[in-house]
Amino acid sequence: MANNPTFSDIEVGAEIPALSRGPISRTDLALFAGASGDHNPIHLDDAEAKAGGLPGVIVHGMLMMAVLGQSLSGWVAQSRVRAFSNRFAAMAAPGDTITCSGKVTAKRQEGGENLVDLEIIAQNQKGDVLLKGDATVALDA
Amino acid sequence: MAISPPDMIGREYDVFTVDVEKGRIAQFARAIGEDNPIYFDDVAARGAGYRGIPAPLTFPYTITLDAGQSFNVLDDMGVPKTKAVHGAQGFTYHADICAGDTITGQQKVVDVFDKKNGALIFIITDTKLSNQDGVHVGDLHSTIVVRNT
Incomplete structure (x- = not known):
C-alpha cells in the first residue's frame, strides 16, 4: 500500500522500495494476454515465436512495464504519478524473475506542484536491465 | 512499403471510444499480481480518494489495444x-x-526516422485521451521499431 512520502522527506539519491515478480510462468503470460488485450502469439505459442526469429515465447513488454508501474504505485498513490516511461532494453522469457528498483534524480517545483523525478529500472535474475525508465511524481510539501 | 516513412509524419487516425469496465480493471490488476483493494472494490477506491476504481498506470495502453490502434501504423x-x-x-x-x-x-x-542507414525505422506516435466530460486525462507516447531488412 502506498505510504505517500512528502517532498521535504525525499532526498536526491533516495531509493524507492524494490519490487519483484516471478518466476513469470506461461500461465502468467496467457492471463496477461487475455487481461491486456495483447494477443500476439510471440507471447503464447513457441512455434509462432520461433517463426518470428525468437528462441521461444517472450514476456509481454507491457507486463514488465506494468510491474515497473507497481513499483511506483506501491510507493506513492498512483494519482500522484504525472509521467512514466521506459525503453524496452531486453527481453524476458518464462522462468525469469523481474525486479524493479528506482532512485530519485531530481526535485523541482513546477506548475504549483512539488515534483520528484526518478530513474527506474527492471532487471532479470542475472542483473540484465530489461526496462530503463523515468517517472515524475507530485508530492505534498 | 505501402507508404514511405516520411509521408507518415502528421498522419492522424480516426477518433476512437472505449468504455472502461470495472471487471476488466480487476482482471488486468490480477494478471499483473496487484492486490491493492482500490483496483477491485469501489468502497476501497473511494476511501482512497478516487472517483471510482482507478485504471492501473499502464492500463491506457490496453484502452488503445481494445480500440485496435496498435497496428494502424504498421498496416499503413x-x-x-x-x-x-x-x-x-x-x-x-x-x-x-x-x-x-x-x-x-x-x-x-x-515522427519517423531511421538509424543504421535505414536498417531500423523508428515510428513515434502520440495518443491523446479524454473522458466523457471532455477532460484531457492523459497521453500515450509510443515508439515502434521496424527492422527494415
Whole structure:
C-alpha cells in the first residue's frame, strides 16, 4: 500500500522500495494476454515465436512495464504519478524473475506542484536491465 | 512499403471510444499480481480518494489495444507485425481514469526516422485521451521499431 512520502522527506539519491515478480510462468503470460488485450502469439505459442526469429515465447513488454508501474504505485498513490516511461532494453522469457528498483534524480517545483523525478529500472535474475525508465511524481510539501 | 516513412509524419487516425469496465480493471490488476483493494472494490477506491476504481498506470495502453490502434501504423506502411518491436512507451497523467469512464482518443504519428542507414525505422506516435466530460486525462507516447531488412 502506498505510504505517500512528502517532498521535504525525499532526498536526491533516495531509493524507492524494490519490487519483484516471478518466476513469470506461461500461465502468467496467457492471463496477461487475455487481461491486456495483447494477443500476439510471440507471447503464447513457441512455434509462432520461433517463426518470428525468437528462441521461444517472450514476456509481454507491457507486463514488465506494468510491474515497473507497481513499483511506483506501491510507493506513492498512483494519482500522484504525472509521467512514466521506459525503453524496452531486453527481453524476458518464462522462468525469469523481474525486479524493479528506482532512485530519485531530481526535485523541482513546477506548475504549483512539488515534483520528484526518478530513474527506474527492471532487471532479470542475472542483473540484465530489461526496462530503463523515468517517472515524475507530485508530492505534498 | 505501402507508404514511405516520411509521408507518415502528421498522419492522424480516426477518433476512437472505449468504455472502461470495472471487471476488466480487476482482471488486468490480477494478471499483473496487484492486490491493492482500490483496483477491485469501489468502497476501497473511494476511501482512497478516487472517483471510482482507478485504471492501473499502464492500463491506457490496453484502452488503445481494445480500440485496435496498435497496428494502424504498421498496416499503413505494409510492414509485417513480426518485423516490428515495441521500442519504448511513455504515459503522461493529467487526471484519473476510473471504471465507468468512456475514454475518447486519437493517435497521431509525430515522427519517423531511421538509424543504421535505414536498417531500423523508428515510428513515434502520440495518443491523446479524454473522458466523457471532455477532460484531457492523459497521453500515450509510443515508439515502434521496424527492422527494415
